[in-house]
Amino acid sequence: MKQPLHPALIAFAVVVFFFLVAPLVIILGAAVSDTTFLTFPPKGFSTRWFVKIFEMAAFRRTIVTSLEIAFLATGLALLFGLPAAYALNRYRVQLPSWLSTVFVLPILVPEIVLGFSLLKSVAVGVDMPVFATLVAGHTLIVLPYAVRVISASLSSFDFSMEEAAISLGSPPIKTFFTIVLPNVRSAVIAAFILAFITSINDVSVSLFLTGPGVSTLPIQILAHVEQFFDPVIASVSVLLMVLTVGVMAVVELTLGLTFLAK
Amino acid sequence: MTQPLTIERLSAHYGKVQVLEDFSLKIEAGELVSLLGASGCGKTTTLRLIAGFLEPTGGTIRLGDQDLTRLPAHRRNIGLVFQNYALFPHLTVAENVGFGLKQRGAAVPERAARVAAMLERVELTDLGDRLPAALSGGQRQRVALARALVIEPPLLMFDEPLSNLDAKLRVGMRAEIRQMQRANGTTSVFVTHDQEEAFSISDRVAIMQAGRIMQFDTPETLYSRPANAFVARFVGFENLIEMRVLARKGDLVEAEAMGGARLTLSQVEFGAIPDAFVLGARPEGLMVVGPDAPGIPATLGLRSYLGRAYQYLCDSAVGPLTAQGLLGAAQEVGSAARLQPVAAQCCILAPEA
Numbered sequence A: 001m002k003q004p005l006h007p008a009l010i011a012f013a014v015v016v017f018f019f020l021v022a023p024l025v026i027i028l029g030a031a032v033s034d035t036t037f038l039t040f041p042p043k044g045f046s047t048r049w050f051v052k053i054f055e056m057a058a059f060r061r062t063i064v065t066s067l068e069i070a071f072l073a074t075g076l077a078l079l080f081g082l083p084a085a086y087a088l089n090r091y092r093v094q095l096p097s098w099l100s101t102v103f104v105l106p107i108l109v110p111e112i113v114l115g116f117s118l119l120k121s122v123a124v125g126v127d128m129p130v131f132a133t134l135v136a137g138h139t140l141i142v143l144p145y146a147v148r149v150i151s152a153s154l155s156s157f158d159f160s161m162e163e164a165a166i167s168l169g170s171p172p173i174k175t176f177f178t179i180v181l182p183n184v185r186s187a188v189i190a191a192f193i194l195a196f197i198t199s200i201n202d203v204s205v206s207l208f209l210t211g212p213g214v215s216t217l218p219i220q221i222l223a224h225v226e227q228f229f230d231p232v233i234a235s236v237s238v239l240l241m242v243l244t245v246g247v248m249a250v251v252e253l254t255l256g257l258t259f260l261a262k
Numbered sequence B: 001m002t003q004p005l006t007i008e009r010l011s012a013h014y015g016k017v018q019v020l021e022d023f024s025l026k027i028e029a030g031e032l033v034s035l036l037g038a039s040g041c042g043k044t045t046t047l048r049l050i051a052g053f054l055e056p057t058g059g060t061i062r063l064g065d066q067d068l069t070r071l072p073a074h075r076r077n078i079g080l081v082f083q084n085y086a087l088f089p090h091l092t093v094a095e096n097v098g099f100g101l102k103q104r105g106a107a108v109p110e111r112a113a114r115v116a117a118m119l120e121r122v123e124l125t126d127l128g129d130r131l132p133a134a135l136s137g138g139q140r141q142r143v144a145l146a147r148a149l150v151i152e153p154p155l156l157m158f159d160e161p162l163s164n165l166d167a168k169l170r171v172g173m174r175a176e177i178r179q180m181q182r183a184n185g186t187t188s189v190f191v192t193h194d195q196e197e198a199f200s201i202s203d204r205v206a207i208m209q210a211g212r213i214m215q216f217d218t219p220e221t222l223y224s225r226p227a228n229a230f231v232a233r234f235v236g237f238e239n240l241i242e243m244r245v246l247a248r249k250g251d252l253v254e255a256e257a258m259g260g261a262r263l264t265l266s267q268v269e270f271g272a273i274p275d276a277f278v279l280g281a282r283p284e285g286l287m288v289v290g291p292d293a294p295g296i297p298a299t300l301g302l303r304s305y306l307g308r309a310y311q312y313l314c315d316s317a318v319g320p321l322t323a324q325g326l327l328g329a330a331q332e333v334g335s336a337a338r339l340q341p342v343a344a345q346c347c348i349l350a351p352e353a
């Protein structure tokens, strides 16, 4: 009983697919070009631009910094976001309805403004170290995503399951880990991935908060293109994508597997 | 192992709203008691207080000689069966049933044996490896029951456990629950808003309204001798007629209703009749007779056919009444008649203050 697809639908799908894939193909092509300037289609084939990234200390450093910040900010966002999302849903009737809105406010503030205010208040005002300020800033921009994604999943969670477990002798905190968490696991993974990608690709907040000696990869890329027009940019972008996909895969696998191993 | 549950002067609030007020109930060891009442009367709230999910603002809850009032919920050792089953969707049927034993630190072999025995009892032996999503409603209900029973709690509580099942399954499960409860002799609290369900399953029933117990008695007593107008209406005494006694002659009492209708009632048939009282009558407790016979004068209205009798909506000086008449003598709408109380389907109540 399969319905034949309408030709227009197929054409539409092809166009969308093209728009999604084309940038990837172009960047991938440009990254392996055997030229000293950015070009597509690539002329020749070389992996030397990938090697070049690691020869440049600035890139080496910022890749590590970006990863550190992304992991820390994502971890913190989950650490705060998970209990917040839990409380917002568990005690929905007792809590005022505007409270959940508070957790999305950071999304509404333009990131540039957020970055600038953080610079003025925390970095300059409190004189917090650059790295810590960056982690704080990134935590702030990814927290709403964590809360929203986990909240959406918890909103359909039946909390009488939790009561059932408690009545069977499971203490409340343990119940959270054995009953609640396994049932919102995919949302936590999704929140992790979303937060991680948001952090590692962030420009606007980092732009204000990077300081002497401490920078993130996107900011370094920005600094690089201001001076050079070589395929390094393309290969760094490929690397960034590979990193992101790699983290996604690792998170899926480990969280997925620990769940199975339970 | 079986223990009485004693609730004394319990009260509970949601924010400023008082949901339970001065609620007392004593359930004997091994007894099954139903809480019966309309939606929102506080049945679930009562269970949540006993289970420890809600803190009372006053009063005590005791099981045997143990005071539960301040004990955390996970240490109360109460088996709970929820209306929506509340099975753990990420655990198999066997893991669901074994969950409580695991919390109690039972060794793996012992756990497996007890889970298997329990699954056999609820006839789910072959489904131990399934996830709850792959079960029918009735099977889920059995898992929920098995999960609560396997920990052998001194107290079992059910919150409308059958309301999601179809009528036939409901009656079957009802009997099963009753049998298991009897076999274990576990003190049980059963919440429902279905009167038939409550009466058929329980040793005693507490009829609740707005957070208070209106009457706590055996189904038989509730059905034939309600203590007040609320319970009377609840068990089907649709007609409540306020009366006062004019004269007494031996067993016979001559009484007058509002609007002047007079009745002569025998205390041998109706029981003791105080000077002021309310006559409660089921539709079949008011018999339609000819206009010249003794009884309450009425004008017959809408007639409906019930199979064993005709039922009439009537107008009378005491207000609208519902009465029944013999099949052989169908009466027309608008004709005058008298309504005679039939003692077996009537009750005598004290007037409401």
Ligand SMILES: Nc1ncnc2c1ncn2[C@@H]1O[C@H](COP(=O)(O)OP(=O)(O)OP(=O)(O)O)[C@@H](O)[C@H]1O
Residues within 6 Å of the ligand: A093, B014, B015, B017, B019, B037, B038, B039, B040, B041, B042, B043, B044, B045, B046, B193
């Ligand atoms: N979390 C809550 N916050 C405020 N009021 C509540 C809350 N839960 C219940 N109530 C109110 O308390 C009263 C009793 O509720 P309860 O759930 O005990 O009723 P119930 O007898 O179980 O009804 P039902 O048959 O519909 O399940 C209701 O008026 C209800 O509106």
Ligand SMILES: [Mg+2]
Residues within 6 Å of the ligand: B043, B044, B045, B159
């Ligand atoms: Mg309820």
